[in-house]
Amino acid sequence: MEKEAVQDRLSSLKTGEAAAVVSVKAAQTAAKRLADMGFVRGAVVEMIRPGKPCLVRISGTCVGLGVEHQRNIVVHRP
Amino acid sequence: MSASIPVQTAPRVRSVVLIGNPNTGKSTLFNALTGYRQRIGNYPGTTVERRAGFIRTEDKATPIEVIDLPGAYSLAARAADEAIVLDALLGRAGVDRRPDLIVSVVDAANLGRNLFLSTQLLELGVPLVVALNMMDLAEASGVRIDTAALAAELGVVVVPVVATKQIGIETLEKAILDSLDAPCSDHCPSFPDCVCAELDGLRNSLADGGAGEHHRASRIEAMQTLLDPGGYHESRLVKRCGRGLAEELAERRRRIASAGESVAEVEARVRYTWIDRVLHRVVTRVRPRPRSKSEAADRLFTHRVFGLAVFLLMMGICFQSVYAWAAPVMDAIDGFFGALGGFLADVIPAGAVQSLVVNGVAAGVGAVLTFLPQILILFLFLAILEDCGYMARAAFLMDRWMGLFGLNGKSFIPLLSSFACAVPGILSTRTIEDRRDRFVTILIAPLMSCSARLPVYVLLIGAFIPATPLLGGLIGLQAATLLAMYLVGAAVAVPVALILKRTVLKGPSQSFLMELPTYKWPSPRIVFFRMYEQGKAFCISAGTLIFAVAIVIWALGYYPHPAAIAAVRQAEREAAARAGHSDKALDARLAEINRDEAGEYLRQSFLGRMGQWIEPAVKPLGWDWRIGTAAIASFPAREVVVATMGTIYNLGGGQDETSAGLRATLHAATWPDGRPVYNVAVVLSIIVFFALCCQCAATLATIKRETKSWTWPLLTFTYMTALAYVGALATYQIAIRWV
Numbered sequence: 001m002e003k004e005a006v007q008d009r010l011s012s013l014k015t016g017e018a019a020a021v022v023s024v025k026a027a028q029t030a031a032k033r034l035a036d037m038g039f040v041r042g043a044v045v046e047m048i049r050p051g052k053p054c055l056v057r058i059s060g061t062c063v064g065l066g067v068e069h070q071r072n073i074v075v076h077r078p
Numbered sequence: 079m080s081a082s083i084p085v086q087t088a089p090r091v092r093s094v095v096l097i098g099n100p101n102t103g104k105s106t107l108f109n110a111l112t113g114y115r116q117r118i119g120n121y122p123g124t125t126v127e128r129r130a131g132f133i134r135t136e137d138k139a140t141p142i143e144v145i146d147l148p149g150a151y152s153l154a155a156r157a158a159d160e161a162i163v164l165d166a167l168l169g170r171a172g173v174d175r176r177p178d179l180i181v182s183v184v185d186a187a188n189l190g191r192n193l194f195l196s197t198q199l200l201e202l203g204v205p206l207v208v209a210l211n212m213m214d215l216a217e218a219s220g221v222r223i224d225t226a227a228l229a230a231e232l233g234v235v236v237v238p239v240v241a242t243k244q245i246g247i248e249t250l251e252k253a254i255l256d257s258l259d260a261p262c263s264d265h266c267p268s269f270p271d272c273v274c275a276e277l278d279g280l281r282n283s284l285a286d287g288g289a290g291e292h293h294r295a296s297r298i299e300a301m302q303t304l305l306d307p308g309g310y311h312e313s314r315l316v317k318r319c320g321r322g323l324a325e326e327l328a329e330r331r332r333r334i335a336s337a338g339e340s341v342a343e344v345e346a347r348v349r350y351t352w353i354d355r356v357l358h359r360v361v362t363r364v365r366p367r368p369r370s371k372s373e374a375a376d377r378l379f380t381h382r383v384f385g386l387a388v389f390l391l392m393m394g395i396c397f398q399s400v401y402a403w404a405a406p407v408m409d410a411i412d413g414f415f416g417a418l419g420g421f422l423a424d425v426i427p428a429g430a431v432q433s434l435v436v437n438g439v440a441a442g443v444g445a446v447l448t449f450l451p452q453i454l455i456l457f458l459f460l461a462i463l464e465d466c467g468y469m470a471r472a473a474f475l476m477d478r479w480m481g482l483f484g485l486n487g488k489s490f491i492p493l494l495s496s497f498a499c500a501v502p503g504i505l506s507t508r509t510i511e512d513r514r515d516r517f518v519t520i521l522i523a524p525l526m527s528c529s530a531r532l533p534v535y536v537l538l539i540g541a542f543i544p545a546t547p548l549l550g551g552l553i554g555l556q557a558a559t560l561l562a563m564y565l566v567g568a569a570v571a572v573p574v575a576l577i578l579k580r581t582v583l584k585g586p587s588q589s590f591l592m593e594l595p596t597y598k599w600p601s602p603r604i605v606f607f608r609m610y611e612q613g614k615a616f617c618i619s620a621g622t623l624i625f626a627v628a629i630v631i632w633a634l635g636y637y638p639h640p641a642a643i644a645a646v647r648q649a650e651r652e653a654a655a656r657a658g659h660s661d662k663a664l665d666a667r668l669a670e671i672n673r674d675e676a677g678e679y680l681r682q683s684f685l686g687r688m689g690q691w692i693e694p695a696v697k698p699l700g701w702d703w704r705i706g707t708a709a710i711a712s713f714p715a716r717e718v719v720v721a722t723m724g725t726i727y728n729l730g731g732g733q734d735e736t737s738a739g740l741r742a743t744l745h746a747a748t749w750p751d752g753r754p755v756y757n758v759a760v761v762l763s764i765i766v767f768f769a770l771c772c773q774c775a776a777t778l779a780t781i782k783r784e785t786k787s788w789t790w791p792l793l794t795f796t797y798m799t800a801l802a803y804v805g806a807l808a809t810y811q812i813a814i815r816w817v
Contacts, residue, residue: 024163028342028789035346036152050516053477053590055380059190064474066486
């Protein structure tokens with residue numbers, strides 16, 4: 001249960017909050033796309049604007065993410 | 079290749095490709111290298127644009143051709159234009175021979191993500207040069223990049239450049255020349271053993287199994303096949319080698335997974351880990367990251383309320399200025415062609431030739447060219463929005479609204495471009511990875527009101543809709559009507575997309591994923607270039623297609639030109655002269671006879687007979703046969719309708735000597751019983767028809783090429799024509815009762 005408490009979906013991040021990517025639980029097509037854009041284990045994501053879609057910073061770039069992607073990316077708050 | 083000097087062969091052309099992520103300033107760099115001396119063509123069998131040009135080298139002995147490849151994030155291909163990238167790099171599928179050198183264009187301000195593609199390129203076995211673009215932006219963001227250290231890490235030459243300011247271009251040219259025959263770098267990340275074993279196994283089995291490839295599948299190609307399930311490279315190879323390969327790939331992937339690796343993630347993770355280590359040694363932060371202006375701008379532009387308001391305001395300004403700025407230039411062009419027609423009528427003796435030149439060519443082509451200013455203004459706005467990076471924000475903002483269409487925000491950019499022209503709009507759907515989403519976008523793109531509809535709108539709205547100010551003078555009734563026409567297409571597209579998504583193109587909707595590039599000032603050269611290209615295309619179509627249609631319409635409207643009519647009218651003229659009218663009355667009577675004569679010629683012409691035959695079908699829309707004929711004749715291109723109307727009404731003698739243009743002519747048009755043809759209801763019915771119809775051969779041809787099937791263009795034409803007819807019918811029947 002404790003582990004669950006720190007691992008969360010990307011969609012739960014608030015403005016300015018940063019977290020590390022734990023895993024991407026998407027179908028392989030989407031997972032490959034996300035991985036190539038920088039969503040890999042250990043990468044740091046910062047939430048710029050939460051919402052549907054949300055705006056995050058990953059490997060120095062602003063990326064817009066739809067609802068489903070936000071739900072599929074599991075992150076770990078420091 | 080000159081036959082006279084057999085010993086000396088022509089200098090061998092060396093080929094260099096530019097490749098990089100989208101928004102890295104690749105095209106600007108390409109322009110800087112080639113100085114706009116470019117040849118623009120297509121890759122074989124596709125509509126993906128192929129830009130090529132020559133570097134201006136001092137050394138004439140080695141001509142160097144530079145090819146600008148489409149932007150890509152990764153060599154793993156999903157979208158249609160990404161597939162071209164690896165084909166071109168591997169020199170296969172009839173695309174090109176293998177390049178002699180790759181220039182990897184990297185955005186220095188965004189080094190981490192950009193190096194991902196560079197590390198893939200390192201493994202291709204082709205000499206590589208890294209052009210580190212936008213160094214100024216990187217410095218402004220407070221980082222220092224040690225280019226020498228980066229070069230050492232990558233094992234290739236790294237040249238810092240600022241393409242927009244032409245800085246570093248000469249050094250890059252020299253680096254390209256020097257590296258052409260340099261050995262390839264062997265620096266690249268190493269992959270886990272389980273992945274390497276499967277890659278080697280796959281390469282061996284492809285070589286043994288006779289994949290039909292001329293070269294052994296390179297490691298990088300094997301990697302993109304193995305680690306990208308369902309991607310372009312897998313389907314391509316499976317098509318060649320059969321189902322056996324698909325099973326083999328599945329088995330190899332299973333083995334990687336059972337070794338504890340994620341097939342979809344492993345390549346990206348290994349590369350990003352390697353890149354992070356490189357960045358750690360190469361990049362130093364000299365100042366804390368300043369609050370970037372780009373982010374501050376995004377706080378407003380991506381806000382779901384204010385951002386939307388800003389977007390709508392921008393669109394409003396755009397349409398208002400299309401209307402307001404273009405008017406004086408339009409009138410000037412209109413006046414010019416009127417005067418030209420009058421002059422030619424004086425110079426050329428009366429008869430078929432005079433009629434052809436004055437009524438066919440000057441009236442037809444002139445009517446269309448009048449709209450060049452609007453089209454240029456519209457493209458100016460779109461080119462600025464695209465070049466400064468705002469388009470991606472619009473896509474982001476619209477993602478939730480695009481959900482209404484069953485699509486995601488990525489489809490918004492093609493649809494917005496389709497407001498200028500559906501052809502580039504349809505071409506830009508190539509960035510949409512999901513085939514069904516892409517096809518739905520293609521099918522609804524022609525519903526967006528393109529600039530070719532503008533002539534029809536502007537002509538009819540300007541002539542018949544009163545210029546009443548609305549909202550306290552903020553917007554005129556004319557501009558509001560114009561805006562409404564733009565909204566009609568977009569509004570109708572929603573149910574159409576939903577129906578397509580639930581029937582012929584059924585499938586789940588894909589979640590939005592898109593980079594929002596850093597804002598930059600639009601480059602005047604790029605904006606100008608885009609306007610120039612579109613303006614040129616428009617003028618060429620006016621000079622060829624529309625010219626030809628104008629002549630055909632003129633001929634159908636002029637012949638058979640029976641002599642009997644002239645004889646009857648001549649008798650009337652003589653009778654009038656004998657009747658002893660005053661001079662003024664006689665002039666009026668003669669003018670009336672002339673008009674009747676011209677009208678009768680037109681009614682008796684082939685065009686007139688055809689038109690009267692279809693009149694029952696268009697009468698419920700409030701149209702007379704002339705409008706119906708003009709609409710049918712405009713099948714090749716919508717804007718032709720204006721030319722056709724110009725020709726038809728000119729032939730029909732609607733215009734007097736001192737031509738006040740087509741608008742006045744339309745006002746004067748009457749039914750046989752003397753009622754005016756045009757009123758607000760008829761005008762609305764015509765513009766709604768043109769808002770919804772697909773009278774554009776170029777669009778249909780593009781859909782055919784992009785979908786590689788006749789089904790989709792035929793479906794598009796059928797559904798849009800049906801919509802247009804029903805829409806026009808409903809508009810007229812409602813408006814005639816209300817207005």
